[in-house]
Amino acid sequence: MGRPAVVSIVNHKGGVLKTTTTANLGAALARAGKRVLVCDFDPQQNLTASLVGRLQYDSSTPTLYDALIAEESLDGLIIKTGTKGLDLVPSAEDFFHAELSLAPVQAREYVLRRCLEKTRRLDQYDFVIIDNSPSLSLVTVNALAVSDWFLVPVAAEYLPLTGLLMLGESIGDIQRKLAPNLASLGVVITLYHRSERICREVERELVRELGDLLFDTRIRVNTKAKTAPSVQQTVFEFERSERGRGTEDYSQLAEEFLERIAAAARGDEAAANG
Numbered sequence: 001m002g003r004p005a006v007v008s009i010v011n012h013k014g015g016v017l018k019t020t021t022t023a024n025l026g027a028a029l030a031r032a033g034k035r036v037l038v039c040d041f042d043p044q045q046n047l048t049a050s051l052v053g054r055l056q057y058d059s060s061t062p063t064l065y066d067a068l069i070a071e072e073s074l075d076g077l078i079i080k081t082g083t084k085g086l087d088l089v090p091s092a093e094d095f096f097h098a099e100l101s102l103a104p105v106q107a108r109e110y111v112l113r114r115c116l117e118k119t120r121r122l123d124q125y126d127f128v129i130i131d132n133s134p135s136l137s138l139v140t141v142n143a144l145a146v147s148d149w150f151l152v153p154v155a156a157e158y159l160p161l162t163g164l165l166m167l168g169e170s171i172g173d174i175q176r177k178l179a180p181n182l183a184s185l186g187v188v189i190t191l192y193h194r195s196e197r198i199c200r201e202v203e204r205e206l207v208r209e210l211g212d213l214l215f216d217t218r219i220r221v222n223t224k225a226k227t228a229p230s231v232q233q234t235v236f237e238f239e240r241s242e243r244g245r246g247t248e249d250y251s252q253l254a255e256e257f258l259e260r261i262a263a264a265a266r267g268d269e270a271a272a273n274g
């Protein structure tokens, strides 16, 4: 087995569905037969809470924070979720300290990389998807430095482009200095509501400015997707219908995700063959 493709879900804005997309894209890929590891890299632990419930923290149980600080393998931290083929590296409340604790470490941007190099179970997965906090912190930079791809969810709200341009500049800087293999997988419009004029305006602007970088899939506003995490379910488990709005949206997103990664692999092959 080869190394999995590693994808960071990023946007320095909160509430754009980073966590929801990590969980449901992960579940959609698992339903398509892929083996997926999602990783909670946000001290707010929303991904952990939404998939398995918040972990009862006690200092004697090893956590993601402990593994980072000791630069150890993440093997012992991986747990199963309610979805077959979808596993999780949870975070606990001590992850809040990671930002400060990593600051004085040698080659501090590559701590997660050193942990993953020691993680034997990694080769059991096709994809690792990392849910990041709403900031380009040192913790997020660690995630980007191990990622092959980053994917940006953006809410269909007023003026998303200014934020996207800033994000693009910051990530461009990280690519140049720290992560030359990191590539953009694209931008996904979330919280979309076709009958709202502002959503259609934002969509038009993003189609014009981003071109092919914009996914065709829209993640529509959906009460069920909002409720599912409160009972530790993905939208697939919660809707239990192939015609559910979230089920449709995230299945389509997974299809497009796989197409984009396959197209990039074909491009690499063509380049290698001259």
Ligand SMILES: Nc1ncnc2c1ncn2[C@@H]1O[C@H](COP(=O)(O)OP(=O)(O)O)[C@@H](O)[C@H]1O
Residues within 6 Å of the ligand: 013, 014, 015, 016, 017, 018, 019, 020, 021, 046, 134, 191, 219, 220, 221, 222, 223, 225, 226, 227, 229
């Ligand atoms: N399709 C949806 N429609 C409406 N609200 C949603 C949808 N999906 C998720 N939500 C809710 O939107 C909020 C923000 O989502 P979240 O994934 O936590 O964003 P982020 O991780 O970017 O901060 C959460 O309360 C979540 O439950």
Ligand SMILES: [Mg+2]
Residues within 6 Å of the ligand: 018, 019, 020, 042, 046, 132, 133
């Ligand atoms: Mg989040």
